[in-house]
Amino acid sequence: xxxxxxxxxxxxxxxxxxxxxxxxxxxxxxxxxxxxxxxxxxxxxxxxxxxxxxxxxxxxxxxxxxxxxxxxxxxxxxxxxxxxxxxxxxxxxxxxxxxxxxxxxxxxx
Amino acid sequence: xxxxxxxxxxxxxxxxxxxxxxxxxxxxxxxxxxxxxxxxxxxxxxxxxxxxxxxxxxxxxxxxxxxxxxxxxxxxxxxxxxxxxxxxxxxxxxxxxxxxxxxxxxxxxxxxxxxxxxxxxxxxxxxxxxxxxxxxxxxxxxxxxxxxxxxxxxxxx
Numbered sequence: 001x002x003x004x005x006x007x008x009x010x011x012x013x014x015x016x017x018x019x020x021x022x023x024x025x026x027x028x029x030x031x032x033x034x035x036x037x038x039x040x041x042x043x044x045x046x047x048x049x050x051x052x053x054x055x056x057x058x059x060x061x062x063x064x065x066x067x068x069x070x071x072x073x074x075x076x077x078x079x080x081x082x083x084x085x086x087x088x089x090x091x092x093x094x095x096x097x098x099x100x101x102x103x104x105x106x107x108x109x
Numbered sequence: 110x111x112x113x114x115x116x117x118x119x120x121x122x123x124x125x126x127x128x129x130x131x132x133x134x135x136x137x138x139x140x141x142x143x144x145x146x147x148x149x150x151x152x153x154x155x156x157x158x159x160x161x162x163x164x165x166x167x168x169x170x171x172x173x174x175x176x177x178x179x180x181x182x183x184x185x186x187x188x189x190x191x192x193x194x195x196x197x198x199x200x201x202x203x204x205x206x207x208x209x210x211x212x213x214x215x216x217x218x219x220x221x222x223x224x225x226x227x228x229x230x231x232x233x234x235x236x237x238x239x240x241x242x243x244x245x246x247x248x249x250x251x252x253x254x255x256x257x258x259x260x261x262x263x264x265x266x
Binding site: 023027036063092095098 | 180
């Protein structure tokens with residue numbers, strides 16, 4: 001549970017910054033393509049987004065794992081849930097990281 | 110029902126019990142205490158936020174496909190229904206965060222008081238005014254956050 005609590009508290013701070021970025025200018029203006037791309041080109045903000053991605057992915061899928069393990073306990077079920085949650089975490093982190101890398105202009109080719 | 114502490118009482122025979130409600134009894138929210146409500150809300154908001162998170166990662170990936178794809182996505186999400194969903198997400202995330210902080214303290218033993226002997230009607234010793242206050246604060250913060258979110262999303266700020 002320590003991982004769950006630490007990622008949750010960490011995510012709280014970084015998500016707060018992420019939300020505030022939408023409020024530094026009129027909301028609709030903050031969602032314009034050029035403004036969003038400018039956010040991604042800002043390296044500290046791109047690092048912030050990556051940290052949000054990792055922290056929320058771990059916290060969310062670990063939470064799902066906790067719920068599923070409360071429902072049922074057997075060796076096969078627990079192995080299935082562990083594999084499912086790790087695969088889910090890796091999938092979402094991989095897909096989100098690709099977005100951040102491409103949008104920030106650090107193209108891999 | 111006689112108090113369990115009475116020396117002359119004896120437990121009712123199995124056939125005399127009328128608590129054979131099964132799953133329906135388990136799901137009946139009429140007997141839920143505040144901690145049970147908070148338990149369910151924490152899990153429901155968590156699953157809801159996970160679903161939103163996955164959708165959000167997918168919708169923001171449209172940025173990599175250029176200006177037109179991004180604007181097409183905005184047309185889909187920047188609608189009254191999209192704003193309503195976002196309001197729900199604001200409420201869910203605020204409650205989940207505030208209640209989660211309460212749970213971190215509870216898990217560490219802060220705010221649960223001292224254990225007591227379980228006498229009828231078996232009120233949970235841990236459900237004291239601190240826990241109830243924490244749950245209410247989480248609910249109130251979620252409502253305030255939703256009001257502020259509505260002013261931003263629907264107020265044209």
